[in-house]
Amino acid sequence: MRRDDHLLINMKKSAPDDARYGHLHHLSQTHLSKQFHTQYVRPYLLRNLAIDHPDRVSGVDISSVRMRKGFMYLFIIIDGYSRCIVDFELPSTLDKAFVLESYEVKISMDGKGQALDNVRTERFFPTLKYDCVYINEFNSPRELRIAINQYIHEDNTYLPHSSLGGQCPSQVYDGRQRQVA
Numbered sequence: 001m002r003r004d005d006h007l008l009i010n011m012k013k014s015a016p017d018d019a020r021y022g023h024l025h026h027l028s029q030t031h032l033s034k035q036f037h038t039q040y041v042r043p044y045l046l047r048n049l050a051i052d053h054p055d056r057v058s059g060v061d062i063s064s065v066r067m068r069k070g071f072m073y074l075f076i077i078i079d080g081y082s083r084c085i086v087d088f089e090l091p092s093t094l095d096k097a098f099v100l101e102s103y104e105v106k107i108s109m110d111g112k113g114q115a116l117d118n119v120r121t122e123r124f125f126p127t128l129k130y131d132c133v134y135i136n137e138f139n140s141p142r143e144l145r146i147a148i149n150q151y152i153h154e155d156n157t158y159l160p161h162s163s164l165g166g167q168c169p170s171q172v173y174d175g176r177q178r179q180v181a
Helices: 011-020 034-040 097-103 119-133 141-157 169-173
Strands: 058-066 071-079 085-089
Touching (some): 058 119, 071 141, 085 141, 141 169
Antiparallel strands (some): 058 071, 071 085
16 A cells, blocks of 8 residues: 555554544455464363452463563462462473473463453563563573562562552461451
């Protein structure tokens, strides 16, 4: 597609603007990778499950964390009720076998329409990265591990969460909840 000033613009790039002005594009939507991903769909185990106490449901996720030279991968387990970070690992590879073996993880996913299942875990990573990782330079995995350990300890112990009624995750997880009058 060419514009008046003779710039070459990709149709995918201009489609959102054109749709706003009433122009419709028929972009190819073959979704060739969807059939490949069907092998990873698992039964959804959380349907109609009341998450009303700690250790009932845990969220797990993995994210890359940059260092001065290279990356490590942060794997966390977060309690679904209290939002307490129960455990974390900092491997140098994306091998998921250690996760499934060492923590007896049951994989649950609906594949569609359950975007909020892992929201507690997904929201933790950007917070950690902006508050700890992006503002520091880590020269070694040891430095990174110490900083993440300290951050998780502070998040669990000292930072109140509005979704927990102003309590810290460790208070709720350990059953030391304040009585609200």
